[in-house]
Amino acid sequence: MSDRSAPRYTLFGLALIAAVVGAALLLARPAQSDNASKPAPAARPANSLQSLAELDGKAPSRRQLNIQHWNTAEGARVLFVEARELPMFDLRLTFAAGSSQDGATQGLATLTNAMLNEGVAGKDVTAIAEGFEGLGADFGNGAYRDMAVASLRSLSATDKREPALKLFTEVVGQPTFPEDALKRIKNQLLAGFEYEKQNPGKIGGKALFANLYGNHPYAHPSDGTAQSIPGITLQQLRDFHGKAYTAGNAVIALVGDLSRSEAEAIAAQVSAGLPKGPALAKPAQPAEPKPGITHIDFPTKQTHLMLAELGIDRTDPDWPALSLGNQILGGGAFGTRLMSEVREKRGLTYGVYSAFSPMQVRGPFMINLQTRAELSEATLKLVQDILTDYLKTGPSQQELDDAKRELAGSFPLSNASNSSIVGQLGAIGFYNLPLTWIEDFMQQSQALTVEQVKAAMNKHLAADKLVIVTVGPKVAQQPLPAPTDKNTAQPLGVPEH
Template sequence: MIRFAMTFCVALAASAANAAIDIQQVTSPGGIEAWLVEDHNIPFTALEIRVRGGAALDEPGKRGATNLMMATLEEGAGDLDAQAFQTAREDLAAGFGFDAGDDMVSISAQMLTDNRDEAVALLRDAIVNPRFDQSAIDRVRQQVLSNIASDAKSPGDIASAAFDKAAFGDHPYGSPLSGTVESVTALTRDDIVTAHDNALVRDRVYVGVVGDITPADLGPLLDDLLGDLPESGPALPPEVEDMLDGGTTVIPFDTPQSVALFGQPGLRRDDPDYMAAYVLNEILGGAGFESRLMNEVREKRGLTYGVSTFLVPKFHADLWMGQVASSNATVAEAIEVIRAEWARIARDGVTQEELDKIKTYLTGAYPLRFDGNAEIASILVGMQVIDLPPEYVENRNEMLAAVTLDDVNRLAATLLQPDRLHFVVVGEPEGLAAAN
């Protein structure tokens, strides 16, 4: 898939630092909604499109269909075969990207103002009228199969697949979205067409736009680009039942260093305590060398080069996860230290000094995210997906500042569950037996 490298660092970055981004909510004549930030300093526009559903909509026995479909969108559209499509895109100096995730499919586009109409027409064909030539499907299928074979030799990917299976079982989240060798090999062109019809639908579209375009021009563009998509798609999958326990899964793998992925149930993104959870995670394992786990596992004991934690709020399940790598001789000790720190912070909480330090870091780092048109467009569409209001850009640091020590420690005591922290370890760990 093409990744357009051009990034314009514009005046919006400075505006973000001053919380002064002007987000306009635009509705096209056909009813498609988008968020727009105008910037006419450079004749360039970035679009980020998300459609809710994603690879979780793969039909039974067709795992990998959505992933393969999205990877084939740019392999010919309308009257243009794969080579002609790429030539046309290059002639327009446009950049397109297509991707599939568990919960969404993503479409990215960057284009110059002078070529905008032609670039939109080309992108529209890829989205609405892809060719799905058998030769293109087979070529991309081989790329996917190569990636699957590579993942099967990667300790990190092996751990991820095993953890997902333990956490989500038979739900679509429980298997890799790229599919298996068997499922991808068996996919037909009809399966790809069905995946297209299921994944790309109007009533689940979110759009963020930044750059040299006005609301008056954006409305018709949205209808031209997306108006001919099916109105709706199949039902979304159900919520995932909570399946994690406090066990350990050991997967033997010939490597001098074991990789461990660990996690427990998390918190929904729309929970009122999510900001406090975000702060707590940064203190526990998200803030690099300043985190508790980095201090305990690396700095004090030298058991790893790095350990981190992160919140994973999916649409149908929520996790609090982390990862660490350590030599086979020391990974058991690293896991013991992580479990102990998980329990200690749940029992004793954090200090006011820790809270003040991490809040200063997070408020200062936030404006740095707004460093280019494509990046800002991605932020805009991400906010819509999780139902944040436009004012969040201005109010986010105030919300962060309002998080109190009582908020964080109350959440630590209720949400952190060391007894349910499950580890998946891939390697040849010494002195570590599987609890499951």
């Protein structure tokens, strides 16, 4: 799973594509109107707001995305959407340079990405930050399991755009990796590892991925470990940058107040400033893990319950059906199967959620919650029973209709900002999806039947294949309270922070 935790240094973290992989949950096609015979409304500015009265039960209008694409001379793939509403643009570079490329040096990808903006020729980290700030520009970066990213938001006026792009190109393509910065960031990572020892959620998450993925590159934490980080050298960072931050390993996404010729010039400038080299191979598919329960003793009043099994990769044709099926099971907020049975009827938790995270190769399907320690075993069995029943019966027609309606209604939010669009473009390019993927996803989702959703969920999930990690104290167990049709006023568990 792409590690969503942003680096804990002088970096702007990027919340990716939920990201990258969760963006599909927000993409929808507006409902078709049957008002063709009614008089056309008066013309309105393209970027003006619509009132609720104007909507009159219809889905809000959406921005039309005309995705243009080409390759640079050095081999970078470019995706561009012209958006003239605001005098600015967003640029995102996505590299196959995540922790799955670490090899035997865990944390190498994270450290390399963290060091990008620590120094370039003639500028240290402070001068770089002041350079972007003085131009009204924002720089961001982050490293995850599948990918590493670097982003720029800048005004589109030439006097601001050109120096911002020059600095961005130097930061991403020609970092100097100063030794004092490496020591500082290593210390920050090591301090973070110490803090995580007091966080049962972090402890459980690391154990879950280790059990789920075994010897696969996805098994180890994106940030590395307390044992691996101290020994990483400057030369290793330079070598990793030279092979993983190449133009041939990059996707360039551009959205904003630019013409096609300006976008081509920007992409060419950025691409030419990167090291030369080919794309890196994606990881091999993981082996099936051994199901079972691992308990980690931890002194707390709550027990964290984490259930997982291997899901799908990003190009699997069943993704629309699985996305919608998971939305009904536990992917939304209130009203899902899991929230209804575990929180609303029994008050066992503040929140229980399920998610598919499709990646370059099979990402995880996970269910997460925490509950009172003395109810943990019975709560775990309840969650397993809910999954078993859902796979056996599938969703109801009403549940499917509601999920489709919610998906369609959320569509305007998915392309309401340039930053959300540039994230979608980065995902389309990185995972080599069709340019029509957004529309395809919505058309396929809205056409799904109950039986198709049920078949897809059963094809990829099985209740007896779960890898389970629990983190909490060993205490005498109690039976669950009886369910009630009324929402519980106060969950029994107290969330921990």
